[in-house]
Amino acid sequence: MNFSRLGFALAKPFLHQLDAEQAHKFTIAALKTGLGGRDSAANYPSLQSQLFGLTFPNPVGLAPGFDKNAEVPDAMLAQGFGFVEMGTVTPRPQAGNAKPRLFRLADDQAVINRMGFNNDGCDVVFKRLEARRKHGGIVGVNIGANKDSEDRIADYVLGLQKFASVASYITVNISSPNTPGLRNLQARDDLQRLLDQLNAKRPAHLPMLLKIAPDLSVDELQDVAECCAGGAVSAVIISNTTISRPPLKSIEAKETGGLSGKPLFELSTQQLSLFYQMTGGAIPVIGAGGVADAETAWAKIIAGASLVQLYSALVYKGPALVAEICAGLSQKLVQHNFLRLQDAVGYQNTKSGK
Numbered sequence: 001m002n003f004s005r006l007g008f009a010l011a012k013p014f015l016h017q018l019d020a021e022q023a024h025k026f027t028i029a030a031l032k033t034g035l036g037g038r039d040s041a042a043n044y045p046s047l048q049s050q051l052f053g054l055t056f057p058n059p060v061g062l063a064p065g066f067d068k069n070a071e072v073p074d075a076m077l078a079q080g081f082g083f084v085e086m087g088t089v090t091p092r093p094q095a096g097n098a099k100p101r102l103f104r105l106a107d108d109q110a111v112i113n114r115m116g117f118n119n120d121g122c123d124v125v126f127k128r129l130e131a132r133r134k135h136g137g138i139v140g141v142n143i144g145a146n147k148d149s150e151d152r153i154a155d156y157v158l159g160l161q162k163f164a165s166v167a168s169y170i171t172v173n174i175s176s177p178n179t180p181g182l183r184n185l186q187a188r189d190d191l192q193r194l195l196d197q198l199n200a201k202r203p204a205h206l207p208m209l210l211k212i213a214p215d216l217s218v219d220e221l222q223d224v225a226e227c228c229a230g231g232a233v234s235a236v237i238i239s240n241t242t243i244s245r246p247p248l249k250s251i252e253a254k255e256t257g258g259l260s261g262k263p264l265f266e267l268s269t270q271q272l273s274l275f276y277q278m279t280g281g282a283i284p285v286i287g288a289g290g291v292a293d294a295e296t297a298w299a300k301i302i303a304g305a306s307l308v309q310l311y312s313a314l315v316y317k318g319p320a321l322v323a324e325i326c327a328g329l330s331q332k333l334v335q336h337n338f339l340r341l342q343d344a345v346g347y348q349n350t351k352s353g354k
């Protein structure tokens with residue numbers, strides 16, 4: 001059975017009857033047995049890009065949080081994703097917050113989570129990634145700090161060094177709303193100290209990305225942009241989930257945690273566009289937040305994203321979405337007279353437009 005097309009259509013009513021975390025657990029277990037199959041995500045040379053030393057076959061990535069423990073990176077690459085990001089992984093294993101902590105907001109095509117970095121810890125995840133290293137594909141690792149850590153910067157340095165040999169890139173996640181105080185690392189002085197210490201230990205070959213929240217003020221975003229300039233990071237991921245609550249229909253809207261999916265699209269795309277304008281496009285950006293079809297992926301790209309990532313839309317549409325987005329983006333390029341996707345990046349923000 002191919003989980004990505006017929007399989008998802010058949011499985012969805014069953015999965016959506018389960019509690020959201022149970023459904024996720026079931027999905028990972030099914031993918032581990034090979035039920036995911038392989039989607040013929042077509043090969044579009046126009047969608048390929050070279051960024052920070054890596055060749056991305058297409059710009060659609062799996063956002064972290066889906067495969068926190070690197071159990072199914074190859075099954076997800078086989079769904080057609082151009083790259084997959086594992087994690088968040090912390091140095092020591094962690095149980096995360098009390099359940100329930102994951103909620104579907106079906107009427108809003110959204111998700112709220114307050115998982116709290118539940119993960120197997122870096123030793124176990126490292127072994128899984130080491131075992132699949134020769135399979136290739138772009139597999140990033142998103143690193144975080146333990147909730148009870150006494151030195152959070154040391155946790156990030158440890159994660160970076162631990163995964164340097166098995167990750168295509170490392171993402172420094174300082175934007176989860178579910179670890180109290182973590183997002184304070186986005187403040188100018190703390191961020192500067194964090195990036196300095198990471199860069200002192202970062203192997204020259206290893207791309208290092210920074211993932212930020214969509215809830216930063218303009219001044220805070222400007223501070224982040226200044227700290228990231230001059231090669232301090234290879235790219236910035238905008239954004240993580242939001243603690244804000246745009247108008248929502250579902251009763252689960254009252255749940256504490258980070259909101260993702262459709263209602264995050266506008267806020268995260270505005271932040272991305274602003275960041276692109278502040279930096280003049282000098283720092284590559286990966287756009288995440290409400291990517292659910294070719295239209296939303298294209299909107300991120302023309303606002304300044306070189307790549308996109310998605311998670312929540314998988315819950316509602318299944319992995320066939322990836323091939324659909326790639327097909328749609330390739331059509332967009334033709335419609336707008338662009339030869340390559342990278343030529344379209346940020347064009348909405350350029351004076352002349354196209």
Ligand SMILES: Cc1cc2nc3c(=O)[nH]c(=O)nc-3n(C[C@H](O)[C@H](O)[C@H](O)COP(=O)(O)O)c2cc1C
Nearest residue numbers: 063064065087088113240260261289290310311312
């Ligand atoms: C259940 C869930 C768990 C997540 N866990 C993580 C995580 O561990 N680390 C992280 O950087 N982002 C995490 N995210 C955020 C996503 O990677 C992504 O940035 C966000 O959901 C916006 O994309 P989307 O609207 O396509 O879901 C999580 C999101 C969800 C829905």
